[in-house]
Amino acid sequence: MTQTAPKAAPDIAPDIDWATLGFSYIRTDLRYLSHWKDGAWDAGTLTEDNVLHIAEGSTAIHYGQQCFEGLKAYRCKDGTVNVFRPDQNAARMRRSCRRVLMPEISDEQFIDAVTQVVRANERFIPPYGTGGSLYLRPFVIGVGDNIGVRTAPEFIFGVFCVPVGPYFKGGLTPQNFLVSGYDRAAPHGTGAAKVGGNYAASLMPGQQAKDTVIDGHHFADALYLDPETHTKIEEVGAANFFAVTRDGRFVTPKSPSILESITKYSLLWLAEHRLNMLVEEGDVFIDALDGYTEAGACGTAAVITPIGGIQNGDTFHVFHSETEAGPVTRRLYDELVGIQYGDVTAPDGWIVKV
C-alpha cells in the first residue's frame, strides 16, 4: 500500500488579494481553544472548527461575562514575523478577567496560544510591503448551564486570527469625530476593562456619528467625554486620544473609565525617548482645544489616526489640518509602524519573534 504524504500548505493564501484587504472576517485555517473546569485551564488545542457550541444558559450570552483582546503579527522584510507587545495584552486581559470575575490566563498560556495561532496560519500573514497584518483576537467567555446572575461554572479561552489590510490605504488621512452625549462606560464601571458591554453601549452613538453630516463634515466615529462631568476627552470610538500642545508636549487623558491602550503607552514612551518631548497623562478639556496643534486617535486597529476636526455642539474645531497629518503625528507613526514591521529598532521586550 502506498501512502501519500500530507500536502504542505502553500506559503501564501491563494485567494486573498492583499491590495484590497480591509477589516472583515476571513476564516483562517486553525484557532486555539482551552477550557476551564474544576479550577484549572486545560492544555488547549488547535481546531479547524470556527463555530462554538455553548450552553444556552451561558453567562457570556445573558450577563455579558466575557472579555477580549486585539493584537497583531507583522511580516518583516527578512521574512520573519513580529508580534507587538503580547505581554501587555496578556496583562490587560488578566485585568479584564478580574473585573468580571473570570479565571485569569497566565502570560505563558496567552503568548503560547498566540504563537501557535500565528504559526498555524502563517500563510495568511500579509506579505511585507502590503501594509497588512494578521489581527489576533483572544477572548474569554463564561459558559455552562446556569440561569442566575452569578459567575459561570466553566469558561472558554480562545484565540483566532484574521488577515487585515492597512487602516489607511492612501496614507495618513485625518478623520473628524463627533462629541457624543452618550457614555460608553459609567464613572466607576467597566470602562477600563475590554468587555463587550462597553462596545454594545458604543454601537448606537457610533452609528449616529457616522450618519451625521454638519456643514459638509462627515464623522468617522463618536468621541466620548468623561462620564462624571462631560468636560474632558476620554476615548475616540475604540481608540485612545492624544494631542500635542502649542509648546510641544505630548498629552493623553488619564481616567479610570478609559481602556488603557497599549498603542498609547507605546507612543508616550516613543514621544519621550525617541522624539525627546515632554509627555504627560492629564486632563484634556473639550472647551480648551485651542491649546493643541495636533491631535490623534491611537489603537491596534486605528494605528495612529490624525484627527482633522472635532464637532462639539455647534463648534467644529480643526487641529493641524483637515487633510494632512501634522509633523509630530507623522514622526510617531513612522517610528511605531517601523518598529512593528522590524524596520526600526524596538525598545527591549516590545517584539516577540514567531
Ligand SMILES: Cc1ncc(COP(=O)(O)O)c(C=O)c1O
Ligand atoms: C475602547 C478602546 N480604546 C482604546 C483602544 C486601543 O487599545 P490598543 O492600543 O491596546 O489596541 C481600543 C482597542 O483595543 C479600544 O477598544
